[in-house]
Amino acid sequence: MPPPFIQSKPPTSLSLLLNPPLSLSSLKQTHAHLLRYSPHDPTTSWLPHLLSSSAQLPHPTYTFSLYAHLLSFSLCPPRSHPLSVYPFLLPPLLKSASLLFLPILGASLHALALRLGLFAKPNIQNSILNLYSNLLFLGCARQVFDEMHQRTPPDWNSMISAYARVQDLKNAQKLFDSMPERTAVSWTAMLSAYAKCGQLSLARDRFFDKMPNRTVVSWNAMLSGYAQKGFVNEAIELFRDMVMRREVPPNETTLATVVSACSKHGDPELAEWIIGFVDQCGVKPNCFVKTAMVDMYCKCGSLEKARELFDAMTHKNSFSWNAMISGYSRNGNLCSARELFDKMPNRTVVSWNSMIAGYAQNGLWSLAIELFKEMVERARVGPDEVTMVSVISACGHLGALDLANWVRETIGTSKIRLSLKGYNSMIHMYSKCGSMEEACRVFFDEMPERDVVSYNALIAGFAQHGHGTEALELFHVMNERGIEPDSVTYIGVLTACSHAGLVQEGCSLFQSIGEPSVDHYACMVDLLGRVGRLRDAETLIKKMPVNAHAGVYGALLNACRMHRDIEIGEKVAAELFRLEPDNPGNYVLLSNMYAAARRWEDVERVRTMMRAKGIRKTQACSWVEFRGKIHQFIAGDCSHPELKEIYKVLEELMMELRRRGYVPDKSSVLRDVEEEEKEELVGTHSEKLAIAFGLIALEAGVPIRVMKNLRVCGDCHGAIKLMSKVVGREILVRDNNRFHLFKDGHCSCKDYW
Template sequence: MTKLWRLSYTKLLSQLSQTKSLNPGLQIQTHLTKIGLSNDSKHRNHLIHLYSKCGAFEYAWKLLDESPAPDLVSWSSLISGYAKNGFGKDAIWAFFKMHSLGLKCNEFTFPSVLKACSIMKELFLGKQIHGIVVVTGFESDVFVANTLVVMYAKCGELLDSRLLFEEIPERNVVSWNALFSCYTQNDFFDEAMCMFGDMIVSGVRPDEYSLSNILNACTGLGDIVQGKKIHGCLVKLGYDSDPFSSNALVDMYAKGGNLKDAITVFDEIVVPDIVSWNAIIAGCVLHECHHRAIDMLNQMRRSGIWPNMFTLSSALKACAALELLGLGQGLHSLLIKKDIILDPFVSVGLIDMYCKCDLTKDARLIYDLMPGKDLIALNAMISGYSQNEADNACLDLFVQTFTQGIGFDQTTLLAVLNSAAGLQAPNVCKQVHALSVKSGFQCDTFVINSLVDSYGKCSQLDDAATIFDECPTPDLPSFTSLITAYALLGRGEEAMKLYLKLQGMGLKPDSFVCSSLLNACANLSAYEQGKQIHAHVLKLGFMSDVFAGNSLVNMYAKSGSIEDANCAFSEVPRKGIVSWSAMIGGLAQHGYAKKALHLFGEMLKDGVSPNHITLVSVLYACNHAGLVEEANKYFETMKDSFGIEPTQEHYACMIDVLGRAGKLDDAIDLVNKMPFEANASVWGALLGAARIHKNVEVGQRAAEKLFHLQPEKSGTHVLLANIYASVGLWGDVAKVRRLMKDSRVKKEPGMSWIEIKDSIYTFIVGDRSHSRSDEIYAKLEELGQLMAKAGYVPMVDTDLHDVERIQKEILLSYHSEKLAVAFGLIATPPGAPIRVKKNLRICLDCHTAFKFICKIVSREIIIRDINRFHHFKDGSCSCGDYWSFLGLRFQDGSVPCVGEDLLCDSADRLPERDRSDRRSAGVLLPTSFPGRYGISDLGSRLFSSLIGFILLVSPLTGSSTCTTWEVEPMKKDHPTQDRRHHICLGSHSQSLF
């Protein structure tokens, strides 16, 4: 009877060991103690085996210590338990303890000890155990041999592992599985597949473990076709319900790009375990089905399975992608509540989640608390800083960790380069470039592309182009980076050439390339080329792409076709803030201020909140239309209505509005009340306002600030000189000239562009470099005669160079925009619109001339200057003559004369045959406009007879005198009392307004 009881307890304990049921085992031990069977060796060994398998080593050691003579079975159970639970160091210590007692290993002990060596990567000890195996004669035992194969492989000795496998006399399926496992775990997937074929040929039938390992190899290779064949074998052999095989199938389908089949296999698992849940959740995250991943996590929790580190790592990625801060913090709290020590993967997941939720301080706290910071954690933190535009923190951390010797890789360099670009720090880019060369990353495609992108964003296009040219096989991102850089910096021609090279290499452009090309066309005002890129967008199927749609709106708006821009805007499938802002800005630039403001109202009704760029466009629209009150209302309510703090751009726009509306004092007050230091755009707006109002004091103050902020910009010198000239301070004008010369600042020459048949033609004043220049000048002469008959008289008062009147008329006739328009008229079909872009503001004479020309030739002429678009049609301009004349009007509605910049050297660009002696001087107002300037007919004749003025030029300063004539109006219908007019004589004089 006692023997039967012993058999019953032994069998029961074996069953409990299989199910890892610790508590029932403790109860049985108590019962055995009560009935006096606790000292039975079989019961004791079974209990030690149970406790060791359950990880309750304190109970196992207690039984071992209480045993009068623990045998090999007891020690083997303990060592096996340590090894199976991953405690390799403890297993090895127990082995040495057993060995010191004089007990020798058997075929059951050796596999456990060798497994412990595998866990600890103790190759030297493993070789010693191997020697003992040989000495004791167990090398032919298949289980010991299989474990030796695994031990050598996991210690990195795959060749020795394969040799041992070949020496196994009778290889069984476990032997093959051991080798498969070694190959797949070391990423030798092709070798694993070949060995699987050898196993089939040898006649060994695969089991579920074999097929699971081969599925892992298929997963590593991304070979879903072969994976489906293995799936068929599983079904045929009846292993499809095996949990290991099912989990491997879920993982294979998910990582092979077939999430649908992965979910199908997962749903067929009767009782999914933690590995099953981890595989499907990780698969959902991999396929960016983040909401489904969160749903799976909730289902797992409801099924009673607690997430482990792998689960949390995937779940945190989903939280990061969806910016689910609350859930992410909840998972973090769960870790703290369970007192779970964070492993590196979960720590990295937390860092990534907090960074994606814009909580870089919390992410940095996790990073700083990590006991062993590795490169993965560093990359997560540095990338988080870079993505959140915490660029200084990114660079500081990189320098700190670099000095600590943590190291870096491509990912680190990409983040640092992105931050360097954000800081506009070309020196940092060069340092990282040098570091990449020194560390051998200069040939890495990602680093090359990032360097091109960063140099481009830092305006170092030559460096960007050099790196691109040195790349042996530039890929699509390389082209995209450089094309984007060219487009952003206004070098559209280079961008288009690069696009042709891309096509020549057989690369297919993506939506980003098309968007960049459209932006390049926008900067060039290249309407025809933009339409061709539009055709490419249609052909390539990118019309549903939001970036391409927005770029189309921007391109057409900046190329002078607001109608096409509106059509493109209506076709954008999901209009976001960028779409609305592009269209509102386009309408504003084209002079449709009311339509722009109406569209802004429609945007708000559509539930789209504006950003700071949208509000800049709104203020710009108000500025174009002179809507001061509306502009002030939007500016004052930005924060309360839209939660947007006014930026430098908003202040600059508002100051421009006030300045053009005659409210200079209000503009000055606004500058003084700014909550931060004004930048160049603000001071530039104030300088422009000072020029309008001829306020020398304000102009000098603004110019001094700009000289400090932008010493290389010539525009500041030009505007300041014009202010001095407007009040007759010619000595100060000469000082500005000397300052420019001493500072080596050169004024940007006036240039105009026109696109004809896919080519961009550039003109400067008096240009005769074009092959059809004779035709162009003949066309201008023809137009001049027709305009004269229509009543046009050249506004020579807008050009005050020290030349004869006839030469002034020639100078005005040969302005770059007139040459471009004339070429357009002879090179395009009748009736086609003429589109010209100019890099400076259009002068008053050209503006007036184009109103005559558009009516004579019955064509629309579209001029895009530095400020806006001018649509000349049927004798009028879309700007309503407001913008061209800086918003100044006389009380009778007439406008002052505004020419180009004072420091222009257009007189020096006269055609050779039109140059004459410039020693004599005289400035004549047009006699055909009596009374326009408040001068009577008699006064006009008197002015015409005032010739032969003596030019008083200082030989040292080059300054000239300025005589101020104050003329009272002779007619009541020209109420221009108290208006002063300057007749200024000087070798470089020009606009007075």
């Protein structure tokens, strides 16, 4: 029986305030009521009741503040009667210590219970058991459990759930088998444990199907198990079964789980069936269910319906906004995504991530970087690894080394611990930025562990830079360390052999592949074609056990361009026009071949084909990074603020090249015009303008790094080789195929490109 000043029921006025639904604001109002109207009245003894009520809410800090207030009002009993109050105080305090994840405080409360002789009380024992179970201190929890003389079903369930959370199925099963009385909670705990371990068949057959009384929580656990492990069809079928059986009505959690599963399915008809059921089942969707429905519509491509539902929501949380923003971004509607992002009242790191990833995934890498700068410098929102992976990807595509180094510093200053995926992204970034030295440093010095993706990333970097020997050496190291190469590994090494002209090594590697894929054949065609073995490449295509795709024929067509074999080139181009009728690159390659042979009628014929099909040549552009900004150029550019100085420097440089024997290669000009006009057309290609800007902006001796979206033409390749000797500095050019390091009049590609 409680002491006199802790009554069994609160006064009527306070009882009304403590009635459900409880909220933090109602508790604070009760607290204020006590302070204002009865600070010294015996009814203030209801503060312990208030403390107990606060433990029902997810606000453990407030519970401890009430406890401090209780002590300050001297409401604890005299020292001679310590047992009269603590049986009522310890359970809510232990629960709050668990929610705050304060094991030391929890252990102190445990010690207090022992010192006061209260440990034998069932409610105290259960609270201490729950504390250690929730903190996953399984040794302590099991000791408390074993010392209990009388165990209730909640005690058994608490211990089973703790084992389930750490996926200790053996001990969980032993306890379950020993239970004198199993409840629906016990069955559900075991079901969840097996489902989380991926043993869905056992979860279904051994527990879900054999449960004597399934609750909605049981159904939700099984549905969640299927959905979280990617068994979307099974989750939807189980939900249909639930609807037909009518054992228990679905609740909001059920609907949120099923709608989320349907999102992964991406089936618009299924989505409509789910929405129709939600309308009929009588469950009023809460914010989380509606958010899941918005996400489902977005993933099914129904953006209008998603936006209609989003706009109709009276209460939107950050998840709702993020779902709609991500939906727009995934579907390429970045204007609408940004419009919502700018209107969002409280942006979380997930909101920034959604928008940054949207830009990065849709090729707007500069905007991704700019938004990231706004995030960390103006909004002062701390990034996480998800942010950094998108930003790292953007830096890699831009080839912006200075930005890449700044991003790396930001990772350090923000104390972001990269996962294996994050480190792999870093290797890709530095490889694409032209710094294999930094890529190797990340791989060999910084990564705590490496997987096949790590090796593939570095091998691909070596391939792009033409370092065939290094790629082969890393491939052998990979095998020695017991890491099984996959299809991507072989593509990387074969590409490296091709770019380095290592024909024999590439052929040997290809022979070692058990069942080469069509992509491996494409690499071999490229390898043979680059060294002029066009007939061998053509024969290989004919003998392929699988149908050749556009990549195979594209490799051969480029080889025909390099070796000026129009006869084979025309046949290959015809196949490409059939496979990729809308790809402008194939038409341009064939046009270049005709132009080099001065077959202007054929050039015009190809151009007419392009016009008839509405195909436009992709505009070439090149860019240079300077002081954290990207300076972009197109052929004959007239938009840059330093235009006059750029053209002046370029003209002086081209004059010096001519004095040293440079003769423009005008074979890539696709028009039959005067020779002087041809020279002017090739003389202002975008990479030449970018190099001229680099000479103006960068300090003497600093390497110039140029990125280009298309393949470098023959004239620019020859001119830049001579430029590197004239200006006495390295010029690194990344085109859409590989890196070219120009130094002292030579190129690292050895004219294999």
